[in-house]
Amino acid sequence: MRCRILAALALLVGCQTTASAQISFTDVTAASGILPYAMQSAFGGGVAAEDFDQDGDIDLFVPQRFGQPNRLYRNLGNGTFEEIGAAAGVADTRTTRVGLWLDYDGDHQLDLLTIGDCYGTSVSFCATVQTT
Numbered sequence: 001m002r003c004r005i006l007a008a009l010a011l012l013v014g015c016q017t018t019a020s021a022q023i024s025f026t027d028v029t030a031a032s033g034i035l036p037y038a039m040q041s042a043f044g045g046g047v048a049a050e051d052f053d054q055d056g057d058i059d060l061f062v063p064q065r066f067g068q069p070n071r072l073y074r075n076l077g078n079g080t081f082e083e084i085g086a087a088a089g090v091a092d093t094r095t096t097r098v099g100l101w102l103d104y105d106g107d108h109q110l111d112l113l114t115i116g117d118c119y120g121t122s123v124s125f126c127a128t129v130q131t132t
Contacts, residue, residue: 033081034060038068048099051075052110061112063096070096070114090114 048061057075069091073081085091096116104111
């Protein structure tokens with residue numbers, strides 16, 4: 001699946017269009033089950049895409065700004081997604097900037113590392129954050 005996506009992107013990037021060609025896009029996020037994205041302001045963030053459930057379809061982790069739960073979308077393989085962040089234990093409401101899928105503990109299962117900060121949050125919230 002990844003190879004097909006990368007090949008399709010390579011073809012799109014390599015295509016030449018003429019001045020008279022019209023390209024149009026259709027927003028299908030709501031129809032596919034993807035909720036509006038509440039990105040942290042100022043410095044941005046990043047979505048992590050990976051087949052975490054190993055079913056051959058690329059799933060999405062979408063971090064949200066402070067006060068909004070992070071979202072994990074399971075790709076159902078038919079052009080739609082199911083939001084499972086709370087069930088998977090990743091619906092944290094603290095500021096998360098980015099997620100990264102990796103096998104942290106070497107068990108051949110993907111783990112999700114999330115990274116956030118206290119930018120734009122209250123001083124009292126930041127004072128409760130523990131660092132090691």
